[in-house]
Amino acid sequence: MTHLPTRFLINRNLIRLASFSSILRRGRLNSLILASSSSLSHPVKTPVLCSAVGVSSRKSVFVGFRASHTMASQSNQPQSVHDFTVKDAKGNDVDLSIYKGKVLLIVNVASQCGLTNSNYTELTKLYEKYKDQGLEILAFPCNQFGSQEPGSNEQILEFACTRFKAEYPIFDKVEVNGSNAAPLYKYLKSAKGGLFGDSIKWNFSKFLVDKEGRVVDRYAPTTSPLSIEKDIKKLLEKA
Incomplete structure (x- = not known):
């Protein structure tokens, strides 16, 4: 060795x-x-x-x-209005994707409000003028403001269609504020709050939606439908 x-x-x-x-x-x-890395959240x-x-x-x-x-x-997460399904006045499901390519004006309506006559009258005029160009008005009855929409769906339909000749769709009665607010309205409010805050203030609040289902504007209950005609035309003219 x-x-x-x-x-x-x-x-x-x-x-x-x-x-x-x-x-x-x-x-x-x-x-x-x-x-040390396992004890941190990141x-x-x-x-x-x-x-x-x-x-x-x-x-x-x-x-x-x-x-x-x-x-x-x-x-x-919903990316547009087209991602929602709602109930019509007869309880049938309506997939809002059927309105792709249409300009939408979404309104919470009531039959016994001080704004009822003027709004329903002007909504009918707008629809008659622009329905063939791609405008759809979606009306959602709501009883949350002064209990001014107390009737059944059938009564609401008869009132709107007989008295104001409403040809646009009127859907199932919904809530637009609070924990039971319709998912569509939760989305509309989150998409367009601004000066109006998160809640709907009264009957006939209006949301304008473009052809891709994006909320582009929101109008107060006191804003007349005819006063937003120029905004509707602008969206209709877009390819």
């Missing part, structure tokens, strides 16, 4: 000890990084020199999950 010089053996052992110590330090550093950005495989893979998985979750949430 060959006997190596004592000095050589000592130096070789020191090198091994230094390498082992370095490995231990890196392992502890990586463990600390993993522990993984920390580690420096390049701390390129621990564990940290990198955990961070990639987390970011990938967050991106997928965000995309899924966005895909579940």
Whole structure:
């Protein structure tokens, strides 16, 4: 057996000890990084020199999950009025995607309001003038304001169609404010709040919707339908 010089053996052992110590330090550093990143809601950005495989893979998985979750949430959210299904006055489902390519004026109506005569009269005039050019008026009866729409769907239809010659669709009675508000109205209010706030203020609030189902404007109950004719024409003329 060959006997190596004592000095050589000592130096070789020191090198091994230094390498082992370095490995231990890196392992502890990586463990600390993993522990700290798992305790945070968002993984920390580690420096390049701390390129621990564990940290990198955990961070990639987390970011990938967050991106997928965000995309899924966005895909579940309505993107336009066309994503909704509502009930007509007879209780049948109506998919609003049938109105793609149409300009919509969506109004919450009432039969016993001080604004009833003027609004119904002007809505009928607008519809007669522009229905062949692509305008649709969607009327949603609502009894939340002064209990001024107390009748049944049949009574509301007879009132609007007989007295005001309304040819546009009148839907099932809905709530437009509060926790029981129709999903369509929750969307309309979130899409166009502004000076009017989140709630509908009274009967005959109006939402103007373009051909792609996007809410482009909102009008107060006291805004007469004929006064927004120019806005309707502008949307109808767009390709």
